[in-house]
Amino acid sequence: MLKLNINGKTVEVQSDPATPLLWVLRCELKMTGTKFGCGVGVCGACTVHIGKEAKTSCQEKLSDIGANRITTIEGLQGTQARALKEAWTHVDVVQCGYCQSAQLMAASALIQRNPTPSLKDIDCAMHGIICRCGTYPRIRQAILEATGQVKRT
Ligand code: FES
Ligand code: FES
Known part of the structure; x- marks a missing residue:
């Protein structure tokens, strides 16, 4: 089990640490606002914020995210x-x-x-x-x- 900080909340996930964030968001957490396009980092449809940067979530393994704050479209506010x-x-x-x-x-x-x-x-x-x-x-x-x-x- 891994803990992620998503949209200001700590969330426990069961996926393997090598799983890309996009799959965890959409399949495990049912947060489908982040879209699946190509799955290989070329279309940008899966973009979220990790920390303050826009990143393609299909290219971000859970194990590389650590304690960085993740913001998805569901949590975009301010x-x-x-x-x-x-x-x-x-x-x-x-x-x-x-x-x-x-x-x-x-x-x-x-x-x-x-x-x-x-x-x-x-x-x-x-x-x-x-x-x-x-x-x-x-x-x-x-x-x-x-x-x-x-x-x-
Ligand atoms: S789904 Fe196309 S860049 Fe991630
Ligand atoms: S792909 Fe239809 S609005 Fe951008």
Whole structure:
């Protein structure tokens, strides 16, 4: 048994220490807000925060996480996260929605470390998360709105 810190709570899990976090979240803990895409670290759909960093949870073994705080889309909160969610709604970012929890997790990690990211910063932080619906321009717009760099129209 291992103990993880997920969304501010200590959670005991039974999975083997070599299991990637994504499988533990979705299969053992039934936290399905974090999505399974490729399973091999190339689509970004499984992005969560480990500590303050956005990480692909399919590439993070339980044994490597230790006491680091894990935040998933279910636990994403605070002023910046609220601003992002409001901007996402205002800009109407979401299409099928499959990639969007990962997009929000990556955007949140970005603005926590850089409260006024440039377009280049945004593209750099978000480029690993594939959106098959092509919502990239709206994601950029929503991040600029959430960080007060463009006014809502
Ligand atoms: S499911 Fe983790 S990167 Fe694709
Ligand atoms: S909104 Fe459909 S994959 Fe991104």
